[in-house]
Amino acid sequence: MSPADKPVRIGMLGCGVVGSSVARLLLADTAELSTRAGVKMELSRIAVRTIKPYEGINPSLFTTDPFSIVNDPEIDLIIEVMGGIEPARELIMTAIENRKSVVTANKALLASHGAEMFTAAYAKGEDIYYEASVAGAIPIIRPMRDSLAGDFVTRLMGIVNGTTNYILTKMHEDDREFADVLKEAQALGYAEADPTADVEGFDAAAKAAILSGLAFHTRVTVDDVYREGISKITLEDVKIAKSMDHVIKLLAIAELTPADEISVRVHPVMLHKSHPLASVRDAYNAVFVEAESAGSLMFYGRGAGGAPTASAILGDVVAVARHIALNSVGQRETDYADRDIAPIESTKTKFLIRLEVADKAGVLASIATTFANHGVSIQTVNQAGRNDDAEVTIVTHLATEGELKATVESLKKMDAVQNISSVIRVEGATSA
Amino acid sequence: MSPADKPVRIGMLGCGVVGSSVARLLLADTAELSTRAGVKMELSRIAVRTIKPYEGINPSLFTTDPFSIVNDPEIDLIIEVMGGIEPARELIMTAIENRKSVVTANKALLASHGAEMFTAAYAKGEDIYYEASVAGAIPIIRPMRDSLAGDFVTRLMGIVNGTTNYILTKMHEDDREFADVLKEAQALGYAEADPTADVEGFDAAAKAAILSGLAFHTRVTVDDVYREGISKITLEDVKIAKSMDHVIKLLAIAELTPADEISVRVHPVMLHKSHPLASVRDAYNAVFVEAESAGSLMFYGRGAGGAPTASAILGDVVAVARHIALNSVGQRETDYADRDIAPIESTKTKFLIRLEVADKAGVLASIATTFANHGVSIQTVNQAGRNDDAEVTIVTHLATEGELKATVESLKKMDAVQNISSVIRVEGATSA
Numbered sequence: 001m002s003p004a005d006k007p008v009r010i011g012m013l014g015c016g017v018v019g020s021s022v023a024r025l026l027l028a029d030t031a032e033l034s035t036r037a038g039v040k041m042e043l044s045r046i047a048v049r050t051i052k053p054y055e056g057i058n059p060s061l062f063t064t065d066p067f068s069i070v071n072d073p074e075i076d077l078i079i080e081v082m083g084g085i086e087p088a089r090e091l092i093m094t095a096i097e098n099r100k101s102v103v104t105a106n107k108a109l110l111a112s113h114g115a116e117m118f119t120a121a122y123a124k125g126e127d128i129y130y131e132a133s134v135a136g137a138i139p140i141i142r143p144m145r146d147s148l149a150g151d152f153v154t155r156l157m158g159i160v161n162g163t164t165n166y167i168l169t170k171m172h173e174d175d176r177e178f179a180d181v182l183k184e185a186q187a188l189g190y191a192e193a194d195p196t197a198d199v200e201g202f203d204a205a206a207k208a209a210i211l212s213g214l215a216f217h218t219r220v221t222v223d224d225v226y227r228e229g230i231s232k233i234t235l236e237d238v239k240i241a242k243s244m245d246h247v248i249k250l251l252a253i254a255e256l257t258p259a260d261e262i263s264v265r266v267h268p269v270m271l272h273k274s275h276p277l278a279s280v281r282d283a284y285n286a287v288f289v290e291a292e293s294a295g296s297l298m299f300y301g302r303g304a305g306g307a308p309t310a311s312a313i314l315g316d317v318v319a320v321a322r323h324i325a326l327n328s329v330g331q332r333e334t335d336y337a338d339r340d341i342a343p344i345e346s347t348k349t350k351f352l353i354r355l356e357v358a359d360k361a362g363v364l365a366s367i368a369t370t371f372a373n374h375g376v377s378i379q380t381v382n383q384a385g386r387n388d389d390a391e392v393t394i395v396t397h398l399a400t401e402g403e404l405k406a407t408v409e410s411l412k413k414m415d416a417v418q419n420i421s422s423v424i425r426v427e428g429a430t431s432a
Numbered sequence: 433m434s435p436a437d438k439p440v441r442i443g444m445l446g447c448g449v450v451g452s453s454v455a456r457l458l459l460a461d462t463a464e465l466s467t468r469a470g471v472k473m474e475l476s477r478i479a480v481r482t483i484k485p486y487e488g489i490n491p492s493l494f495t496t497d498p499f500s501i502v503n504d505p506e507i508d509l510i511i512e513v514m515g516g517i518e519p520a521r522e523l524i525m526t527a528i529e530n531r532k533s534v535v536t537a538n539k540a541l542l543a544s545h546g547a548e549m550f551t552a553a554y555a556k557g558e559d560i561y562y563e564a565s566v567a568g569a570i571p572i573i574r575p576m577r578d579s580l581a582g583d584f585v586t587r588l589m590g591i592v593n594g595t596t597n598y599i600l601t602k603m604h605e606d607d608r609e610f611a612d613v614l615k616e617a618q619a620l621g622y623a624e625a626d627p628t629a630d631v632e633g634f635d636a637a638a639k640a641a642i643l644s645g646l647a648f649h650t651r652v653t654v655d656d657v658y659r660e661g662i663s664k665i666t667l668e669d670v671k672i673a674k675s676m677d678h679v680i681k682l683l684a685i686a687e688l689t690p691a692d693e694i695s696v697r698v699h700p701v702m703l704h705k706s707h708p709l710a711s712v713r714d715a716y717n718a719v720f721v722e723a724e725s726a727g728s729l730m731f732y733g734r735g736a737g738g739a740p741t742a743s744a745i746l747g748d749v750v751a752v753a754r755h756i757a758l759n760s761v762g763q764r765e766t767d768y769a770d771r772d773i774a775p776i777e778s779t780k781t782k783f784l785i786r787l788e789v790a791d792k793a794g795v796l797a798s799i800a801t802t803f804a805n806h807g808v809s810i811q812t813v814n815q816a817g818r819n820d821d822a823e824v825t826i827v828t829h830l831a832t833e834g835e836l837k838a839t840v841e842s843l844k845k846m847d848a849v850q851n852i853s854s855v856i857r858v859e860g861a862t863s864a
Contacts, residue, residue, distance in 0.1 A: 011529070149750035298731075
């Protein structure tokens with residue numbers, strides 16, 4: 001196909017680390033990318049808060065008025081890389097109203113207002129593409145939505161936040177405490193000054209919502225995602241995990257329950273070291289998908305950074321520009337299955353519980369009885385004495401969160417139990 | 433989007449392990465898959481060599497005349513899973529001539545006659561989709577063609593043949609010889625009675641041609657691919673690799689040379705165990721891709737089998753059915769870059785060479801001189817004596833195939849060199 005005469009004109013909202021990467025690559029490679037799209041593309045306008053010089057970008061492209069871009073009838077395609085909910089939401093909705101297709105990397109917006117945006121775009125016959133919103137450069141949206149369109153996903157587990165994976169990797173490999181590594185990560189620019197969004201799992205929860213919605217053909221928002229971060233994980237937890245051939249990872253997990261509900265959650269997990277996700281180190285991301293026909297799949301790569309995110313955005317830009325030229329639209333997410341979200345209390349996993357107890361006869365028996373009374377079956381018990389106290393490490397068989405919580409409440413009331421040091425979920429290649 | 437009134441009618445050519453999986457899944461899940469495609473789909477005809485009962489498939493669908501399907505004006509979409517070059521090629525070309533889109537898993541046909549088929553399909557405005565042709569269930573065609581459309585691939589390395597990866601895994605983990613494991617694999621049905629296509633790398637070479645064509649926007653055929661199989665790999669080679677923290681894998685490798693040519697080849701490789709591909713075991717496949725902006729990506733999953741391959745085919749069927757309903761076409765491979773294929777002699781890798789030599793003074797010096805005379809720099813030398821002989825294991829720095837071949841020829845002529853036991857290329861995390 002030879003490039004059509006009328007170019008696809010592109011406006012970009014935001015020009016930070018990702019946006020400036022997108023602009024530079026798009027300007028430098030316009031000819032090749034246009035050949036791939038089958039239509040000439042042109043980066044026409046860029047909205048920024050303050051106009052300043054950007055290397056390799058013509059200053060005449062900039063404006064401080066983003067609405068002038070989404071209201072410009074000459075612009076066909078909007079790249080949104082400003083982030084945040086407002087004004088990004090209003091700008092995108094205005095762009096769609098004005099019949100422009102949208103490429104966005106805005107996971108927070110998609111995970112909170114996705115339904116509204118998709119509905120509007122589909123009504124107008126426009127694309128919303130968002131490959132860059134989850135796991136940076138890793139193709140995961142397109143495989144989930146397009147490649148697996150003929151299959152049935154049953155479960156996915158992902159390392160989708162690079163900052164926390166970096167921190168956990170350092171805790172494992174250098175035997176360091178969480179706070180110590182976090183401080184270093186902040187100094188290196190791997191973690192924000194306010195690290196809450198990463199460390200407490202909010203970023204991963206937004207990505208979990210996006211992926212589970214695609215996987216299970218249901219609208220899932222970030223409010224549907226159960227969430228725990230890694231700030232309570234101690235070096236002692238890490239050492240115990242390692243002694244049991246496991247590693248601790250912050251995972252986004254989404255799976256169908258036996259009742260055909262969606263269980264979707266983000267929390268630290270003890271993962272057996274033989275699991276493919278266990279060897280994903282540093283700031284790398286990976287998503288492990290199980291589907292009925294395909295079996296197990298894994299997608300691995302860089303989850304953040306200017307150039308990797310720009311790669312994902314430009315892949316979307318080529319596809320959407322092509323659809324504009326062909327007067328067509330791409331594959332769409334569907335919500336026909338409309339499944340319910342399972343309450344976290346009914347989610348089944350295994351648990352590791354570490355207890356400090358008085359080291360005297362009968363304590364272990366009474367602890368075991370407490371587990372049994374709540375219907376929680378014990379897989380392994382390990383007791384290590386120290387002076388008059390003992391530390392007991394228990395791994396359960398599959399139990400619901402509700403059963404486990406009730407067990408922990410009862411344990412806390414026992415005189416012999418001095419402290420419950422940690423409760424961590426266990427996933428991977430251990431027998432059920 | 434509500435399914436359009438006119439269904440997309442599907443005809444299938446072949447009904448073996450993959451075809452029968454496709455038919456059963458498509459018949460069982462028609463309603464859901466149609467919702468995802470946005471158009472009603474209908475499996476209308478299946479061509480087989482001999483009509484026999486298939487569980488779960490209505491016998492009235494079968495015909496022994498495949499041309500009646502590709503010439504049927506009521507059929508919109510052809511799934512080709514018969515394999516082989518002819519009559520598959522003629523049937524697909526006839527289908528395209530009759531304005532039908534095609535989904536095929538036929539790697540041999542694509543790697544030999546791809547250009548002809550793509551040119552015809554594009555002239556008629558039809559899709560040819562072929563996700564299942566490489567690495568079974570793993571989404572790799574779509575990520576290469578669509579997700580990376582805004583990026584520049586520099587290199588890819590893949591384990592794309594499950595049979596050889598199974599054999600090599602057993603050799604490493606159970607300390608067994610090639611012939612022994614092959615016999616077992618044949619008994620288990622993992623290897624064919626005539627294992628040549630797998631074991632000698634022909635299957636992997638076809639996949640290398642397909643992937644490198646996509647990666648480098650150039651038509652690449654199987655004849656362009658340099659090929660060596662694994663039948664000469666001995667248990668001794670495996671043991672030496674392991675002793676050096678490497679594993680031996682059969683890899684398909686495609687990379688851009690400094691002269692912007694494409695080096696594309698299939699051969700056994702000693703891979704450092706820290707490389708993500710090193711831990712891909714048994715019949716699993718994985719493709720490792722390096723791109724300028726995205727950095728390193730890896731795609732992992734089941735490379736063969738009825739259901740996994742059917743998953744890939746049905747993802748294509750949903751996409752192509754959607755394009756038919758929208759009167760559109762999907763992203764296309766391009767060949768605008770039209771790069772030359774680099775001769776194997778100019779390809780640079782490191783090599784491991786194992787020599788049996790007479791154990792006397794000066795031998796090592798004369799061997800080292802021979803390497804130096806051919807411009808091949810030595811990274812490590814390891815000499816182990818046994819009686820009057822010694823075994824010398826040499827790992828080189830980067831050298832061209834041509835330089836290495838010349839070195840080996842000279843070594844063979846030396847009196848002190850009794851035998852050259854093996855020459856294996858080395859890739860991965862060793863320093864250059």
